[in-house]
Every structure is written in C-alpha cells, then in structure tokens.
Amino acid sequence: MDKHQVQQRINKLRELINHHRYLYHVLDKQEISDSALDSLKKELFDLEQEYPEFITPDSPTQRVGGKALKEFKKIKHPQRMLSFNDSFSKEDMEDWQARFMKLLSESQKNKINYYCELKIDGLAIELIYKNGFLETGSTRGDGNIGEDITQNLRTVEAIPLKIDDPPSHKATAGQGKKDLIVRGEVFITKKEFKRINKEQKEKGLSVYANPRNIAAGSVRQLDPKVTASRKLDSFAYELLTDFGQKTHEDKHKILKDLGFKTNKHNKYCKSLDEVFKFREHWKKEREKLDYEIDGIVVIINNNEIFEKLGVVGKAPRGAMAYKFPQAEATTKVLDVKVQVGRTGAITPVAVLEPVQVTGITITRATLHNEDEIRRLGLKIGDTVIVGRAGDVIPDIIKVLPELRTGHERNFKMPTHCPSCGTELIKLETEVLLRCPNRNCFAQRKRNFYHFVSRTAFNMDGLGPKIIDRLLDEGLVQTPADLFELKEGDVKNLERFAEKSAENLIKSIQEKREITLARFIYALGIRNVGEETAIDLSKYFGSINKITTAKLEDFDKISDVGPVVSKSIYEWFREKDNLKFLDKLEKQVRIQNSEYRIQNSRLKGLSFVLTGSLESMERNQAKEKIRQLGGDISESVSSKTSYVVVGLEPGSKADKAKKLGVKTISEQEFLKLIHPVK
Numbered sequence: 001m002d003k004h005q006v007q008q009r010i011n012k013l014r015e016l017i018n019h020h021r022y023l024y025h026v027l028d029k030q031e032i033s034d035s036a037l038d039s040l041k042k043e044l045f046d047l048e049q050e051y052p053e054f055i056t057p058d059s060p061t062q063r064v065g066g067k068a069l070k071e072f073k074k075i076k077h078p079q080r081m082l083s084f085n086d087s088f089s090k091e092d093m094e095d096w097q098a099r100f101m102k103l104l105s106e107s108q109k110n111k112i113n114y115y116c117e118l119k120i121d122g123l124a125i126e127l128i129y130k131n132g133f134l135e136t137g138s139t140r141g142d143g144n145i146g147e148d149i150t151q152n153l154r155t156v157e158a159i160p161l162k163i164d165d166p167p168s169h170k171a172t173a174g175q176g177k178k179d180l181i182v183r184g185e186v187f188i189t190k191k192e193f194k195r196i197n198k199e200q201k202e203k204g205l206s207v208y209a210n211p212r213n214i215a216a217g218s219v220r221q222l223d224p225k226v227t228a229s230r231k232l233d234s235f236a237y238e239l240l241t242d243f244g245q246k247t248h249e250d251k252h253k254i255l256k257d258l259g260f261k262t263n264k265h266n267k268y269c270k271s272l273d274e275v276f277k278f279r280e281h282w283k284k285e286r287e288k289l290d291y292e293i294d295g296i297v298v299i300i301n302n303n304e305i306f307e308k309l310g311v312v313g314k315a316p317r318g319a320m321a322y323k324f325p326q327a328e329a330t331t332k333v334l335d336v337k338v339q340v341g342r343t344g345a346i347t348p349v350a351v352l353e354p355v356q357v358t359g360i361t362i363t364r365a366t367l368h369n370e371d372e373i374r375r376l377g378l379k380i381g382d383t384v385i386v387g388r389a390g391d392v393i394p395d396i397i398k399v400l401p402e403l404r405t406g407h408e409r410n411f412k413m414p415t416h417c418p419s420c421g422t423e424l425i426k427l428e429t430e431v432l433l434r435c436p437n438r439n440c441f442a443q444r445k446r447n448f449y450h451f452v453s454r455t456a457f458n459m460d461g462l463g464p465k466i467i468d469r470l471l472d473e474g475l476v477q478t479p480a481d482l483f484e485l486k487e488g489d490v491k492n493l494e495r496f497a498e499k500s501a502e503n504l505i506k507s508i509q510e511k512r513e514i515t516l517a518r519f520i521y522a523l524g525i526r527n528v529g530e531e532t533a534i535d536l537s538k539y540f541g542s543i544n545k546i547t548t549a550k551l552e553d554f555d556k557i558s559d560v561g562p563v564v565s566k567s568i569y570e571w572f573r574e575k576d577n578l579k580f581l582d583k584l585e586k587q588v589r590i591q592n593s594e595y596r597i598q599n600s601r602l603k604g605l606s607f608v609l610t611g612s613l614e615s616m617e618r619n620q621a622k623e624k625i626r627q628l629g630g631d632i633s634e635s636v637s638s639k640t641s642y643v644v645v646g647l648e649p650g651s652k653a654d655k656a657k658k659l660g661v662k663t664i665s666e667q668e669f670l671k672l673i674h675p676v677k
C-alpha cells in the first residue's frame, strides 16, 4: 500500500469500527463477533503505529467507546478512565516492550517487571467513597463521562458499601483516609449466565450473546431490583487514591485490606518470559474458572515508571491486554484459486494474507463452491472475517464490503480443469463442478496423498513434495507401486540423501499390514469416509465379498444411503480400479477381523465428537469408542446418545442443544470410557 492507500484504509477502518462500537455499546446490538472487531482494531492500531501522522483525535484507538445512555445521570470521572490496547502474540508483546523501553533511562530499564491480571469478560466501573461510604458508582462511558449506576452497584455483594480503616502497618501514608477512588470490573459467573439466559428463553425474551452483555445489561437496569436478582460479582483492580503504594501489586494488597474483592490468581512476573508462562497456564486452565476470561492484562509494576510513560490514545503506554487466541479474525483475500480434489471435485480456495486464528496461522480458507462465493458476495481483494470451528478447515464467515477500495475483482469459476485442461462437468445431484478425466494428474496426486494419510496407510515421511516428485519422475503410477520402490530408485532423485531414501522405503515397507476398514478407506472411493469404511468392513468382513456384492447389498447397511451405495458399487465395476485392487492385494496383508471389541460397555450408544480434545487425538477417541462397542456418527440427530464437546466446538454442540441431545465434556467422556474401578 502506498501512503495514500494507507490513509484511505485507516479512514475506512475507523468508520467501520465506530459503526460496530455504536451498535454494541449504545444499542446493545452485535453484528460481528468480539474477536472480529478486535482484529479490525488491531489492524488500525498497527497502521497508526507505523504512520503516526494519520492519528486523529476521533480515531477509535484514541477514544473509549460507549456514549452514556440518556436514562442515567452523568458522572464525570476525576481522572480519565482508560482501556487497554490488545496483543495477540509473543511478538506483539515484545514489540510493546521494545517501544516503551526506548523512552526509559538505563536505571529505569533495570526496574521493569510486571504485574499480570486475569482479563475478565465484564464491565469496567469506578467507585467513589466519601467519608468511608460508597457515594457513587459509574460505568466507563466515553472515558471522561460515565453513567451513574450507583443504585444498581449497591446490589452487588462483592462491593463494600462502607470501608474500614486500612491496617496501619500496610499502608501508613494513607492511614485514616476515608475518601477514595477505586476501579474494577463487574461481571457475571458462567453459572449465572446460563441461568439468566434460560430464564430469558422461558419468558420468550432474547438471549444474551456473552456474559459481558448480561453484566452490561444488568448494571444499566433502570430498576435496581432487576440488577439485584442477577447476582453480579466484582473484582477491584485499580486504586487512584495515594496510600503510599509503589507498585501495582501494592495497590491490590491495599484494596484487599480495605475490604475489596481482588483476584487471587493475579501474579507478579519478573520478565516477559514469566508473563508468557502465566498466560499459557491460564489459557489451559480458564475452563476451570467459574467466570469467563479472554486473556490477561500485563501492567508495568513500578508505578512511577508507569505514570511517566503516560498515555497513547485511549490506553496507558505501560499496560497491555494480552488476549487468548481468537476464534475469528479479519484478513484480506489475496486471490482465489481452484483445487482439484481426489475425486475430481473442483473447490475454490481463498488465498489469505496470513492471520492467526485460534493460535494457528492460516493462509487459506475453503470457499466450498460457486454458490458459497455468491452467497458471501466475495471479491478478490476483500477484507473478510475468517474463523475455525473445532478442528475444521478455516471458513470465511463474512465479507466486509465497507472496506472496499474499488480495486476488487470478481472471481470466475474456470470452465476447464486447471490441471489437465479437460472441460468440467456438473452432475445434476451436486453443486460441485468436476473434472471427469480419470487420468487427471491433479486427481492422481490427491489420491496418493489420501492413500498415505494418517487414517489410511499412515506412511509418515511420505509428504506431498516427495509424492509429487515420484509422480513427476514416473517412478509410480498407482499407490500400489509404492511398495515396489527400491532405495536405489529414490536415492537417484535429485537432492535426495541416502539416509532419507532408506527411511522412506522403510516407512513404506512397514505398512504392508493393514485393517480391512483402513484398506477400504485408502482406496479413495467417492463418498466413502472413515465411518462408511468401518461399516463396510463390519458388514462384509472381507474385500472379496465387497467386490462381488450386488448394488442392493449395500443398501442393506444402515447409515449407507443410495448415493453412497451407487458410488461404491460402480467403483468395483471399473476395470482400472480392479487392476489397481488386484495389484495392491498382492502387496499387503489385510487383517479381516478388525475390531476386537474389548468389551461392550458402550454398546447401543452413538457418539458425535465436536471440538478438539486435550487428552487425546480425535482418532484415538473414535478408536476407543469403537473398541467399547459404541458407534460414531458425523452428524447429530435425535438418535445420537452423546455429543462430546471439546475445545472450540462447532455447530454440532448447538444442534445437540436444539434437539435435546445430551452433551458431555471431555472429563465426563473420559469417565465414561475409563470408569473408576
């Protein structure tokens, strides 16, 4: 981008962010997720860091959002209430440290250490005590002026209405002080969140999107009785009154002594490395807390240095919110390419400017098909919201047309296969275009990738690059040829070391023994996934019986529909396929009795997994269920017994709720498969 383009981008980002902030803070409406909005703010912040000449006072980075609602009395904050800039990676944090270090003297640099707090998904408040009694409580508002919500905050049990004398040995300078200014957070527990939403539903009212919305909605009730019915909780984290505190940690100690509730998990960290450990720890343990956190807040512990560093825009320079990985982020679509799948299906794929989503950098997102591109209204060059649900491939959730420059291009699906040039066809029953050429190089390549993949022959060490070269050199025609490869064939390939040639051959030769289900799956029959392969292996027991089965035999298997039956049946009628099968059977040994069911504890139960599990891979979990006699299904139906909900679950969890299917956590699932003896 040249400078002019940067300025335009900055302007458009500001408009869009302001629009969504207004919706969210003033109208209590939400059109895009918190993480997508954070991602836009982050881009704006980074651009302004790089081009400070474009910072204007009305930028969202310079102002805390949220105009005061009309219904409440206004309260002017004695000191501006700031919020924090966001970081998402170690690099962001290191950049931050490098930026402020430049402003410090050598002796100050040596005094840098941090105080880390859990970043609670709640609402910031200010409490002012006069003569020992709570006089006013207010929201942050626009940072300068907030809403008077004193009556509502009085109903929050964790907020003291009267403060005691601070113990003299702990805060001598402030002894006897009864006027003070304290800041903190009001929030709602996960349990209360569920309860209130259930109640809303029963009353036919709309449900809240997240605990913060409820907390915000509850403290801004015009009737304090409603607030009181909603068991809000509160932590104090900032003390503006001088009690002689030297560090941020001191403030927390004094607040605690004064009778405020402080968070016991907050921690002093002497370096960024310790900060990173603190965040890692809470990223893993956050589920165990009874309230939601979306990251940590990192504050320079030394108050003098913190004050000296001052404010940039809306945030203190000496503090940073270090957020957990986001389920959604915004990025740009650089190009749209088409991919030729194993079965000839043509899928458009968006090439993205690299972006982190749930802690993983993604560069591509599937667009599924032409209809999906039309539904999204996507053009090449657009800014989009991308997300990952569970362990699925990233998806484009929404296009942000507000950020267009006019240089975006429409994408047109090709009419011919980009790999072999054959004209593409569209089958009546499908939305996808297909390359009908069976010898299409791209399809053959994909078939190889599938054949060696973890859930098929599991030949580790045989990555796409090596397969491409073996095919290019004509060393293999079909995957069955892999077993005939000799060290000498591979060693002569350019840039192939002797040692790795030896390892490669070894990893192929080790895989000559395979279960029937994996064998069927590896064949790459259209519409035959892992589950269908297992069903086929259980039903027929040998590959021979499948080869000679009639079309109606497949229909008899439950879970196998007519489309799948037809594609299996037809696969075994193709001459080339039978030749391949024949050759392959000579190379491998198929174990026919596969699932030696250990016991039938889970017999009759069917499971759906969604999200990632922490204690085991998804495949291991599936294997375990099958060994105990249970069934796995890919989609939730009323017949599903349990939906196991892991981290970052997908839509399956919602569907289960809708259908009233029981959902269980990973812990509950583990108890089910390993009951305590």
Ligand SMILES: [Zn+2]
Pocket (backbone or CB within 6 Å): 340, 417, 418, 419, 420, 421, 422, 435, 436, 437, 440, 441, 442, 443
């Ligand atoms: Zn082709």
